[in-house]
Amino acid sequence: MPDRTPVQLGEYESAPLEPGQLTPRDVDRLHALQARGCLTLTRERTGWRLKADATVGILVLDRIRLVIEPKFAIPGEQLMSWLAYALGTPVPTTARRWATGPAGYADLVAAALLEQCEQLLREGLRRDYVRRQRLEPVLRGRLDVAAQATRRYGQLDQLHVRTFDREADIWDNRVLGSALKAALSLTASSDLARDLHGIVGAFPDAPTPAAALRALDRTHYTRLNGRYHAAHTWARLLLRGGGVTDLLTDHGTTADGLLLAMPALWEAVVRRLATEAGALHGGRAVPSSGAAGITVRGDLGNPSAFRPDLLLSLPGCDTAQRTLLPVDAKYKRYDRHSVSAADIHQLLTYSAGYTLADAPRAVIVHPQPGGHAHRVLQVGSPRGRLGTIHVLGVDTHAPPEHATAWIGSALR
Known part of the structure; x- marks a missing residue:
């Protein structure tokens, strides 16, 4: 791998780049990422300015190696724990401090894949x-x-x-061989690269990364291949460059990299947190689409819909009738700023569409480093109360499992 100039910045931070640090191909790649909301590239009189949005990870370009560290909500030493929690996989031993090397997050994910592949080899590959x-x-x-x-x-x-x-030359193993090769192109650690080289030959690989991704999308887990689930999760993350099914909305980039959209990660975390917290009190998640959705018809174009990130069905306090509670994840600094008018309007729509007319309520869950917080917004009008919005700040310095019981008490 040719030497590349390391460029480090945190999410929502910016850094200047000299004109010669970006090739025309790099500019095209960065503009493609800008169209997906990952970062912003602007031309300046003395060169370029690159600004990260709510995206973290690594991007390997022709002349630079860009590392975007998590700064706002989830600290680096906790990122892997929260990511594993959102994906529903065991927390790897790589859940350590972010600043362990120039690759940071990419090395951690590659090491998580390596850990799972070594375990599969010890147990014997599926045939x-x-x-x-x-x-x-x-x-x-x-x-x-x-x-x-x-x-x-x-x-x-x-x-x-x-x-x-x-x-052993089956798709369960081929996708891991392709992911191990992808990890080799990203890691900057010589020790990790040596370990990856030592194990990659034990796995067959797919003809192309795209073929491996198609195989992963078709995979169904049974008692025969259930032990492959965690390894496939990290493999999918590497092969998509960050675009995990059900976690992120993008589908990778043309550049070598491993990017993670933090708002999508937070939505996945909140869905699991609120579902587990609701289960402690007899609740369950229910669909909020289709016949149960809030739709807008009669406008230009196709009908649109309002859909909360999670809709919980909870037992009623005084009757046997269950009540619905809309929960929305917001990756915003609501520990420092007031809730925006747009979000209040959105949550009032959810409460009007799903909750009881005499007790309309909804929940916002946002990250809050350093401690849990709960405040209640009362929205009223000259004709009476319009709704109640519970704003829950989840402590992202603690392990995610610690937030489940706290959210359950707040929802109760």
């Missing part, structure tokens, strides 16, 4: 029956009569046979 067409000196499996007659013209020194043997 399954694979159909092959071979040319063998002796008869194995079933003779391919048509191939023998048309290709060997009756000669019997080599036999065209069809075999059906148990092999």
Whole structure:
């Protein structure tokens, strides 16, 4: 890998770049990322200015190696714990401080994949029956009569046979081989690169990363391959460059990198936190789309919809009838600023559409480093109360599991 100039900044921070640090191909890549809301690249009189948005990770360009560290909500030493929690995978031993090297987050994810792959090798890779067409000196499996007659013209020194043997060259293992190769292109740690080199040969790989991703999207987990779930989760993260299904909305970039959209991560965290907190009190998550959605019809174009990040069905206080509670994740500094008018309008719409008319309420969950916080907004009018909005600040300095009980008490 050629030497690249390291450029480090935090989310929402900016850094100047000299004109020669970006090639035309780099500019095209960065503009593509800008269109997806990952960062902002502007031309200045003395060069370029690169500003990170709510995105963290690593981006390997032709002449620079850009590392965007988490600054706002989730500290670096906790990022892997919260990411593993959002993905529903075991917390890897790589959940350590961010600033462990020039690659930061990329090295941590690569090490998490390595840890899972080493465990699979110790347990033995899964094997399954694979159909092959071979040319063998002796008869194995079933003779391919048509191939023998048309290709060997009756000669019997080599036999065209069809075999059906148990092999490790299956998609469960191929996607891991492709992900290990992708990890090698990102890591900056010589020790980690050596360990990855030592294990990559034990896994078959897919023809292309795109083929590996398609296989991951088709994978269903059973008792036979359930132990592959955690390894596949980290593999998907590496192969998509950060675009995890059900976690992020983008689908990777043309540049080598591993980018993570923090708002999407926070939404995944809140969905799991609120679902587990609601379950402590007999609640459950219910769909908020389709017939249960809030729709707008009659405007230009297709009908639009209002959809909270999570809709909880909770047991009623005095009756057997269950009540609905909309919960929305906001990756904003609501520990320092008041809730915006747009968010208040949005939550009032949710409460009017889903909750009881005599007790309209909704919940905002935002990150708050350093301690939990709970405040209640009362929205009124000359005709009476319009709704109640609970604003919950979750302590992101603590492990995510600690927030479940606290949110449960606030929802109660």
